Amino acid sequence: MIRLARYMRPYLWPTFFSVLFVFLQSLANLYLPTLMADIVDTGIVKGDLPYIYKMGTYMLFVTLAAGVLTVLANYLASKVAAGFGRDVRNKMFAHVETFSLNEFDQVGTSSLITRTTNDITQIEQVYMMILKMMTMAPLMCVGGIIMAVYQDAKLSLVLVVALPLLIVSILVLAQKGLPYFKKIQKKMDRLNLILREELTGIRVIRSFNREKHEIDRFDDANKDITHTSIRINQIMAAAMPLMMLIMNLSMVAIVWFGGLRINSGSMQVGDLMAFIQYAMQIMFSVLMGAMMFIMIPRAQISATRVNEVLDIQPDIQDTKSVGSSVNAESGLGVAFKSVTFSYPGAEKPALNDISFTARSGETTAIIGGTGAGKSTLLNLIPRYFDALSGSVQVNGVDVKAISVDKLRRMIGYVPQKSVLFTGTVAENIRYGNERATDEEIKEAARIAQANEFIQEMSEGYDSIIAQGGKNVSGGQKQRLAIARALARQADIYLLDDSFSALDYRTDARLRAELGRITQTAALIIVAQRVSTVFHADKIIVLDDGKIVGQGTHAELMETCTVYREIVASQLEKEELA
Numbered sequence: 270m271i272r273l274a275r276y277m278r279p280y281l282w283p284t285f286f287s288v289l290f291v292f293l294q295s296l297a298n299l300y301l302p303t304l305m306a307d308i309v310d311t312g313i314v315k316g317d318l319p320y321i322y323k324m325g326t327y328m329l330f331v332t333l334a335a336g337v338l339t340v341l342a343n344y345l346a347s348k349v350a351a352g353f354g355r356d357v358r359n360k361m362f363a364h365v366e367t368f369s370l371n372e373f374d375q376v377g378t379s380s381l382i383t384r385t386t387n388d389i390t391q392i393e394q395v396y397m398m399i400l401k402m403m404t405m406a407p408l409m410c411v412g413g414i415i416m417a418v419y420q421d422a423k424l425s426l427v428l429v430v431a432l433p434l435l436i437v438s439i440l441v442l443a444q445k446g447l448p449y450f451k452k453i454q455k456k457m458d459r460l461n462l463i464l465r466e467e468l469t470g471i472r473v474i475r476s477f478n479r480e481k482h483e484i485d486r487f488d489d490a491n492k493d494i495t496h497t498s499i500r501i502n503q504i505m506a507a508a509m510p511l512m513m514l515i516m517n518l519s520m521v522a523i524v525w526f527g528g529l530r531i532n533s534g535s536m537q538v539g540d541l542m543a544f545i546q547y548a549m550q551i552m553f554s555v556l557m558g559a560m561m562f563i564m565i566p567r568a569q570i571s572a573t574r575v576n577e578v579l580d581i582q583p584d585i586q587d588t589k590s591v592g593s594s595v596n597a598e599s600g601l602g603v604a605f606k607s608v609t610f611s612y613p614g615a616e617k618p619a620l621n622d623i624s625f626t627a628r629s630g631e632t633t634a635i636i637g638g639t640g641a642g643k644s645t646l647l648n649l650i651p652r653y654f655d656a657l658s659g660s661v662q663v664n665g666v667d668v669k670a671i672s673v674d675k676l677r678r679m680i681g682y683v684p685q686k687s688v689l690f691t692g693t694v695a696e697n698i699r700y701g702n703e704r705a706t707d708e709e710i711k712e713a714a715r716i717a718q719a720n721e722f723i724q725e726m727s728e729g730y731d732s733i734i735a736q737g738g739k740n741v742s743g744g745q746k747q748r749l750a751i752a753r754a755l756a757r758q759a760d761i762y763l764l765d766d767s768f769s770a771l772d773y774r775t776d777a778r779l780r781a782e783l784g785r786i787t788q789t790a791a792l793i794i795v796a797q798r799v800s801t802v803f804h805a806d807k808i809i810v811l812d813d814g815k816i817v818g819q820g821t822h823a824e825l826m827e828t829c830t831v832y833r834e835i836v837a838s839q840l841e842k843e844e845l846a
C-alpha cells in the first residue's frame with residue numbers, strides 16, 4: 270500500500286484540502302454538543318428564550334458549515350481515489366504490454382484481469398476511506414475524550430471500561446476475518462478463469478454438449494466464493510450487534526451514573542446530554558478506526574498482488590548495447606546460428622541447435638509434424654521469446670542488438686490463430702501500418718485475396734468486424750490477418766500456418782501474389798500442407814525440435830526421409846510424379 274502511495278503524488282493538493290476539510294468538519298462536530306449543553310443549562314433551565322434562539326441559530330450555522338465541509342471533503346477524496354485508480358490501472362496495463370509471453374504465462378491472463386480491475390478497486394476504496402477517516406477518527410476520539418473529561422471527569426471512568434472492551438472485541442473479530450479476505454481474491458481469480466474459458470470456448474462447449482458440465486464447473490467456483498463471502502459477512506454480522514451492545518450498555522451506564530451525579534448536584538442536565546454525545550463520538554471514532562484496521566489488511570493483499578505484477582521485469586527488453594544500425598538493404602534476411610530454446614520448466618528443448626538462413630527475396634518454408642517447434646521458431650524472430658543459446662540474426666545483426674520496437678517494425682507477422690479487433694475492415698488492415706493510404710490497404714487486401722469478399726460485404730471496407738471477428742469465416746479472417754501484415758510493408762514476413770483455412774485455389778493464388786512481394790522481403794511460411802511449400806526456394810524440415818533436412822522440394826525428396834514421409838502421407842502417387 271505504501272509503495273503504491275507514490276501514485277497519489279499528482280493529487281497532493283486535493284488530498285491536502287480533503288484532509289483539511291475533514292479536520293474542520295470534525296472540529297465543528299466536537300463543538301456542537303457544547304452549544305447544546307449551553308442551550309439546555311442556560312436557555313431552558315433559566316427560561317431565556319432569546320438565548321435559545323441565538324444559540325439555536327448559531328448551532329444551525331455550525332451544522333450547515335460542517336455539512337458543506339463534508340460534501341467538499343468527500344468530493345475531493347473521491348476525485349483523488351478515482352484518479353489514483355485510473356493511473357495505477359494505466360500503469361499496470363502499460364507494464365503488462367511490455368511482458369514477453371513467458372510473463373503472461375507466469376501470472377495468467379485471468380489473474381491479470383482481476384488484478385487490474387478488482388484489486389485496484391479495493392485499494393482505491395481504502396485510500397478514499399483513509400482520506401476521510403485518517404483525520405476524523407483520531408481527532409474525534411482524542412477531542413471527544415478531552416471534551417468529555419472537561420464536561421465531567423468522574424463520569425469519564427465509564428469510558429475507561431467501555432473503550433478497551435470495544436477495542437478487544439474488534440481485534441478478535443478482525444483476526445477471524447482476515448484469512449478469508451486473502452482467500453477471496455484467489456477465488457475471484459479462479460472464477461474469472463473459468464468464466465473466460467467458458468465464454469471464449471462456447472462453440473466447443475455447445476458442439477460437445479458440455480453445457481451441463483461447464484455450468485457445474487462455474488457453479489462450484491461460484492459456490493466456493495459465495496461460502497467465503499458468507500463467512501466474512503457472518504463475522505461482520507456478528508460484529509455489528511456486539512458493537513451496538515457494548516455501546517448501548519455504555520450509554521445505560523452513563524445515563525445511570527450521570528443521573529446519580531445530577532441528583533447529587535454535581536452535574537447539570539445539559540452537561541450530561543453533551544457527555545452522551547461525546548461518548549457516542551468517541552465510540553464511533555473507535556469503530557471507524559477498526560474499520561480501517563480491517564480494510565487496510567484486505568487492501569494490502571490486493572496491493573501485494575498489484576505490486577507483484579508491477580515488479581516483474583520483462584525478460585525481453587532492449588539491452589544497453591542496442592542501437593546497431595541494421596542495414597535493411599543488405600538482403601541477408603533472417604539467420605539462425607546454432608539456436609537452442611526451451612520453455613521454462615520443459616524437460617527437453619523445443620528447438621535444438623537450429624541453423625539456417627532465410628534470405629531476402631526468397632520464400633523459406635518450414636514444415637514438420639505437430640509440436641515439431643515450427644511456431645516456436647517463428648516466435649524467436651520478433652523476440653516473443655529469446656534463444657537460450659546461439660544467435661538469431663536479422664540482416665546480419667543479432668536481434669538482441671536491435672531495439673525491440675525497431676525489430677518488430679521490420680516484421681509482418683501473421684499468427685497461427687488470426688485475431689481481429691472490433692472496428693471496420695479497413696481499420697483492421699491499417700492496424701499493420703497506421704500511415705497506409707486507402708490504395709495501399711486495398712492493394713494489401715488484393716494480394717491477400719481478400720478484396721473480393723470485402724467488396725461483397727454490405728459496406729465494403731467500412732463494414733464492421735464484430736468482436737473477435739465473429740462475423741467473418743475462418744478463411745476470411747486469415748486473409749484479413751495476412752492483408753494486415755502486408756500493409757506493414759515489412760522486410761520480413763512471418764506466416765504461421767496462415768493458409769490452413771484456405772481452399773487450394775485461393776492458397777495457390779495467394780502464394781503466386783506473395784511471390785511478387787518477396788522480391789525484396791524475406792518470406793518465412795510455416796505450413797502443414799506440402800502443396801503450400803512445394804515451390805518455396807528453401808524448405809526446412811523440422812522434427813522434434815531439430816532440423817532434419819533443408820533444401821528445395823526436389824533435393825529433399827532425394828535426401829530427407831521425414832520429408833518424403835510427409836509428402837507421401839499427403840499427396841497421391843501420381844501427383845508426386
Ligand SMILES: Nc1ncnc2c1ncn2[C@@H]1O[C@H](COP(=O)(O)OP(=O)(O)OP(=O)(O)O)[C@@H](O)[C@H]1O
Pocket residue numbers: 374612613615619637638639640641642643644645646685
Ligand atoms: N508456451 C509454451 N509453454 C511450454 N511449452 C510449449 C509452449 N508452446 C509450445 N510448447 C511446446 O513446445 C513444443 C513445440 O511447439 P510449437 O507450437 O512450436 O509446435 P508447432 O510445430 O508449431 O506445432 P503445430 O503445428 O501443432 O502448431 C511442443 O512440444 C509444445 O508442447
